[in-house]
Amino acid sequence: MDFDTLLVRYFGQADLGALGAGAYEAGVDRLRVEFGLERDRGRRFALWSLMHLLGVAPALDVAFAHAADRDAARNFMAMAAAGTDDD
Template sequence: MQFDDLMLRYFGTNDMNAIAPGGREAGIDRMRVDFGLERDPAKRFVIWALLAMNDAEPDLSEAFETEAEREAARNLLDLVIMAKGGD
């Protein structure tokens, strides 16, 4: 799964700044559906990560079955927070 491909699939563009507010919500809704249907752990993680980048990620305990997956997600969240200039 390429990031640009996911952006095009869910938002119709690969430029995050070009997404209209309504388009963002529609894309998030599509991601949530795909996340719920996806069974491949790696693909689920990628969709979850894109949801996290849009502040729409499901709770870790509901999203991932194993502690290793939850820890990887926590690490990603830490990186996202740092990239946004958080503490």
């Protein structure tokens, strides 16, 4: 899944900074619904990753039934946090 394509799919454009509050919330709602319906583990992980980057991801124990997926999510969270360090 391409990041910009996901943003356009859920928010109507790739520039989230240009969205009004209502458009952002509507996009988050669409993302949450699709995440809840998705059964493919890889796609589900990709959607959760986008949600995490946006600060709207559900807790790992709620999001992932498989321990391996929770571990992968923890690794993703650590890498994302390391990528934003200002050191």
